[in-house]
Amino acid sequence: MHLFQTQHIKLYNTLSGQKEAFKPINEGHVGMYVCGPTVYSNVHLGNVRTFMSFDMVFRYLKHLGYKVRFVRNITDAGHLENDADAGEDRIAKKARLEEIEPMEVVQRYTVDFHNILNKFNFLPPSIEPTATGHIIEQIEIIKTILDKGLAYEVNGSVYFDVLKYNETKQYGILSKRNVEDLIHNTRELDGQSDKKNPQDFALWKKAEPQHIMRWPSPWSDGFPGWHLECTAMSTKYLGDHFDIHGGGMDLKFPHHECEIAQGEACNDASPVNYWMHANMLIMNGKKMAKSTGNFILPNEIFSGDNPHITKAYAPSVARFFMLQAHYRSILDFTNNGLLASEKGFYRLMDAINIMDELKSSESSSITILDWKQSCYDAMNDDFNSPILIANLFEGVKFINQIKEGNASLTHDDLEIFKATMNAFVFDILGLVNVTKVETSTDKLSGAVELLIQIRQQARANKDFALSDKIRDELAEVGIQLQDGKEGTTFSTN
Numbered sequence: 001m002h003l004f005q006t007q008h009i010k011l012y013n014t015l016s017g018q019k020e021a022f023k024p025i026n027e028g029h030v031g032m033y034v035c036g037p038t039v040y041s042n043v044h045l046g047n048v049r050t051f052m053s054f055d056m057v058f059r060y061l062k063h064l065g066y067k068v069r070f071v072r073n074i075t076d077a078g079h080l081e082n083d084a085d086a087g088e089d090r091i092a093k094k095a096r097l098e099e100i101e102p103m104e105v106v107q108r109y110t111v112d113f114h115n116i117l118n119k120f121n122f123l124p125p126s127i128e129p130t131a132t133g134h135i136i137e138q139i140e141i142i143k144t145i146l147d148k149g150l151a152y153e154v155n156g157s158v159y160f161d162v163l164k165y166n167e168t169k170q171y172g173i174l175s176k177r178n179v180e181d182l183i184h185n186t187r188e189l190d191g192q193s194d195k196k197n198p199q200d201f202a203l204w205k206k207a208e209p210q211h212i213m214r215w216p217s218p219w220s221d222g223f224p225g226w227h228l229e230c231t232a233m234s235t236k237y238l239g240d241h242f243d244i245h246g247g248g249m250d251l252k253f254p255h256h257e258c259e260i261a262q263g264e265a266c267n268d269a270s271p272v273n274y275w276m277h278a279n280m281l282i283m284n285g286k287k288m289a290k291s292t293g294n295f296i297l298p299n300e301i302f303s304g305d306n307p308h309i310t311k312a313y314a315p316s317v318a319r320f321f322m323l324q325a326h327y328r329s330i331l332d333f334t335n336n337g338l339l340a341s342e343k344g345f346y347r348l349m350d351a352i353n354i355m356d357e358l359k360s361s362e363s364s365s366i367t368i369l370d371w372k373q374s375c376y377d378a379m380n381d382d383f384n385s386p387i388l389i390a391n392l393f394e395g396v397k398f399i400n401q402i403k404e405g406n407a408s409l410t411h412d413d414l415e416i417f418k419a420t421m422n423a424f425v426f427d428i429l430g431l432v433n434v435t436k437v438e439t440s441t442d443k444l445s446g447a448v449e450l451l452i453q454i455r456q457q458a459r460a461n462k463d464f465a466l467s468d469k470i471r472d473e474l475a476e477v478g479i480q481l482q483d484g485k486e487g488t489t490f491s492t493n
């Protein structure tokens with residue numbers, strides 16, 4: 001008996017615009033694909049939020065006993081500056097500006113991506129394929145679409161013929177656009193493009209002579225279009241038809257629309273049953289943008305080194321903050337919001353820390369199974385983490401009541417209660433029971449004070465080599481010593 005046999009998920013499907021009962025193609029198995037990052041810069045906090053939403057979905061599906069194959073790719077080629085097949089390849093551009101190899105760019109930011117996700121306690125996906133590792137598969141898909149007459153070749157590039165496709169299928173089905181509006185709203189071709197129509201999209205682009213990232217193909221030495229890689233990698237590992245495809249709201253059009261068209265073109269069937277989109281993250285009520293300064297890097301939350309926040313926050317506090325909003329609503333990132341979440345997070349952890357000390361009684365004054373089901377109901381209702389968290393705070397209330405003798409649970413009920421709290425807080429929400437940031441700062445202060453004393457002794461003994469070594473090596477890890485009349489103090493950056 002698996003939990004998924006009694007707990008039934010309803011999830012919001014962007015394709016139908018409704019919450020639908022979730023029914024996997026193969027009972028007990030779930031195939032889920034999420035568009036991963038384009039690794040040409042440090043991972044954006046908005047992307048972290050999107051990936052965290054699907055980390056929570058992955059965790060919950062696993063908790064229910066599903067065997068989940070979760071594929072999240074790394075885009076290391078083909079993503080141009082402009083989504084409409086224009087501009088430079090983002091990775092190639094960064095490589096040119098930094099005078100390093102494109103694959104050095106890819107390596108640097110893939111490592112950064114993994115580091116940040118690890119700090120936020122993400123589970124790794126089952127497979128993390130790269131676009132450059134699947135060039136052959138992408139070429140095969142282009143051949144199929146050409147054979148079906150739904151793409152055309154011009155000057156070594158291949159484009160998907162949206163108008164031809166739309167004669168028998170529906171382009172715009174996901175983002176609810178119709179082709180007439182698209183034609184009306186798309187800029188006229190500037191004469192530079194080989195496309196027949198502006199809404200067509202590239203499957204293969206012939207590389208300019210100076211373009212480093214190029215592969216041979218039947219049409220030219222070039223590189224695949226960005227939308228194609230996700231079709232190639234999702235169908236390779238999950239089949240032509242799979243359960244869940246996720247990504248950020250901004251990918252709905254054109255990226256996901258093009259994936260549907262490519263899948264339909266190859267197999268005459270829609271590739272995905274449920275399309276899920278996570279909403280965006282804004283900061284202080286405005287769009288986050290480096291250019292306006294309304295911006296924070298994930299690492300700056302942990303260090304406190306950003307003018308928009310007043311202190312450092314533990315990664316689990318930031319994770320808790322993000323999960324307090326439903327994945328389909330816009331989340332406003334503010335210092336006050338983080339402060340409130342921090343309070344709530346430690347209240348939850350303080351309660352969990354005394355859970356093992358609770359004594360059981362002869363009878364129960366709380367119907368614990370109803371409370372437990374309400375936790376499942378929240379997650380079954382389109383992964384409603386804020387409602388789940390409200391239920392967990394109900395649990396905090398129980399813990400305090402039992403501790404003070406104002407409520408009671410039998411031994412069995414208490415065991416169910418503890419197991420449920422632990423499962424939802426740690427396994428499903430993915431929180432980590434960290435000690436407070438302040439505590440670690442206290443410990444740091446103690447250690448630095450000790451080093452200051454050793455340094456004073458060294459100076460008294462005229463051992464300036466040692467005293468300088470202590471000062472310089474502390475500076476290297478970001479701790480500055482200041483010698484004054486009152487003695488030595490320190491500051492961190």
Ligand SMILES: [Zn+2]
Pocket residue numbers: 034035036230255
């Ligand atoms: Zn994608």
